[in-house]
Amino acid sequence: MSFEAFSCLGDSRNEFIVELFQKASSFLSTLGSFLIVFDIARKVWHGKATDPYQRIMVGLSAYDIMYSLMWFLGSWLTPKETGWLWAVGNTASCSAQGFFFTFGAAGELLCQMAISFNIVMLIVFGWNQKQFAKKVERPMHIIIFTLALSIAVVPLSTQTYNPWCGVCTYGAMYDKCSSGKDGDELCAVCGSETVEFVFVFSYILCRRLHCLSSA
Numbered sequence: 001m002s003f004e005a006f007s008c009l010g011d012s013r014n015e016f017i018v019e020l021f022q023k024a025s026s027f028l029s030t031l032g033s034f035l036i037v038f039d040i041a042r043k044v045w046h047g048k049a050t051d052p053y054q055r056i057m058v059g060l061s062a063y064d065i066m067y068s069l070m071w072f073l074g075s076w077l078t079p080k081e082t083g084w085l086w087a088v089g090n091t092a093s094c095s096a097q098g099f100f101f102t103f104g105a106a107g108e109l110l111c112q113m114a115i116s117f118n119i120v121m122l123i124v125f126g127w128n129q130k131q132f133a134k135k136v137e138r139p140m141h142i143i144i145f146t147l148a149l150s151i152a153v154v155p156l157s158t159q160t161y162n163p164w165c166g167v168c169t170y171g172a173m174y175d176k177c178s179s180g181k182d183g184d185e186l187c188a189v190c191g192s193e194t195v196e197f198v199f200v201f202s203y204i205l206c207r208r209l210h211c212l213s214s215a
């Protein structure tokens with residue numbers, strides 16, 4: 001398998017700039033989420049009450065720590081054979097990065113939906129936080145964890161976590177086809193094209209729905 005170093009960003013200078021901004025922003029995101037978890041954990045430690053909104057924020061922050069930490073580690077977990085800047089990882093570290101990256105991103109998205117659901121039940125349907133905690137909070141957290149874990153496992157089980165632009169994320173790895181096909185045609189040599197298509201389509205759909213809801 002051959003790789004073209006810096007093929008996504010043009011040259012090493014561009015990748016160096018991207019790596020710096022990526023590590024700085026992801027570090028700040030990780031720190032902010034950690035402080036949220038720490039603050040609410042301190043309240044619990046001192047016997048203070050917490051409501052479902054705060055507990056959802058703990059879950060969201062925990063998933064964000066997972067997601068942002070993978071961005072911070074960046075190319076350090078990317079296989080060194082790729083030739084990308086600071087790449088010192090291997091196939092196992094690449095798969096781990098892709099798994100926790102997807103697990104954290106999916107969990108964070110689902111927790112954002114849970115926050116919206118919590119607000120809707122309180123404002124539109126007149127619930128209070130005690131009702132929400134009693135009727136839906138526990139199964140909601142179980143569903144979020146199960147869905148996020150299931151989403152992250154699918155590319156892992158099909159070897160669809162592969163290096164791309166200095167990080168490892170969902171996507172098949174392509175190389176020139178062999179056995180009689182056009183020499184310029186690319187074929188998937190690692191991972192599932194179907195899984196890649198479903199994930200890319202789902203991402204575009206979620207982004208579109210988010211833009212519509214924010215309009």
